[in-house]
Amino acid sequence: MSEKYRLPEEFLTNRFLVRRIVPSDAQAIFDGWNTDPEVTKYLTWRPHSEVHQTRDAVERNHREWDTGASFPAVICLRDQPNELLGRVDARPAGHKVSYGWLIRRDRWGDGVASEVVRWVVEHALSHPLIFRTEASCDVMNGASARVMEKAGMTKEALLKRYLLHPNISDVPRDAFLYSKVR
Numbered sequence: 001m002s003e004k005y006r007l008p009e010e011f012l013t014n015r016f017l018v019r020r021i022v023p024s025d026a027q028a029i030f031d032g033w034n035t036d037p038e039v040t041k042y043l044t045w046r047p048h049s050e051v052h053q054t055r056d057a058v059e060r061n062h063r064e065w066d067t068g069a070s071f072p073a074v075i076c077l078r079d080q081p082n083e084l085l086g087r088v089d090a091r092p093a094g095h096k097v098s099y100g101w102l103i104r105r106d107r108w109g110d111g112v113a114s115e116v117v118r119w120v121v122e123h124a125l126s127h128p129l130i131f132r133t134e135a136s137c138d139v140m141n142g143a144s145a146r147v148m149e150k151a152g153m154t155k156e157a158l159l160k161r162y163l164l165h166p167n168i169s170d171v172p173r174d175a176f177l178y179s180k181v182r
Contacts, residue, residue, distance in 0.1 A: 002127070002129050004068060004092070004129070005127045005130050007120065008123075011119070011123075012078060013115050013119045015077070015078060015112075016075050016076060016077065016085070016112065017076045017077070018075050018088065018120075019073055019074060019081065020062075020065055020071070020073055020074075021058055021065070021072045021073060021074050021087065022058075023058055025084065026051065027054075028082070028084045029054050030053075030054040034048040034057075035047050035048055036104075037167065038105055039102055039103070039104065039105050040102075041165070041167050041168060042138045042140075042144065042165050043102065043165065043167065044165065044166070047167070069091070070090070070091045071090040071091075071092075074087050075087060075088060075112060075116055084104070085103060085104050085107045085112050086103035086107065086112055087102055088101040088116050088117065088120060092124075092130070095131045096130065096131065096134060097120075097124040097130055097134075098133070098134050098135060098136075099121070099133065100135065101116070101144075114146075114150040117148070117151040118151040118152065121133045121151045121152060122152075125180065125182045132179055133153070133179060133180045134153075134177060134180075135148055135153065135177075136175045136178070137175060137178075138165060138168075138173055145176060148178035149178070153179055153180045155177070156177045156178065156179050157176070157177045158174060158175075158176060159175045159176070160174055162174060162175040162177075163175045
């Protein structure tokens, strides 16, 4: 029987190094995107106002990796592993893996998310126990929809009142569900 799916602790795409989040990343994450209301607009949590919030989240992310519940990773330039551009999260559940990501605002439009999400989707679908990859986005988040399409995912559904984005609404919002299967 095959081992459970796990994202590698470190991998390379054409342009980026992607590695497991570690506690020492907290300050760079706080400075890079956790305080930015534009980056966090479509996320399920509010921007952080204190670095201890980010430290707590990073420590929780580090533990989630150890348990296999989620694989949160930071995206860096290949030749600058301490220059954090964003993050990607892979969340396995049985035969499928779901994804989330964010990119630092000054790197929007550079193809960072598209390249990394394409890699993680293909990696998951190459595993013998994974048959489905998926991600969702708010219906107004065209940038994330394009990332999913560039990663080879197709739109499957409109999910009514599916995602709660506290930065734009106090009630759940509609979302698009995308997937790629084998």
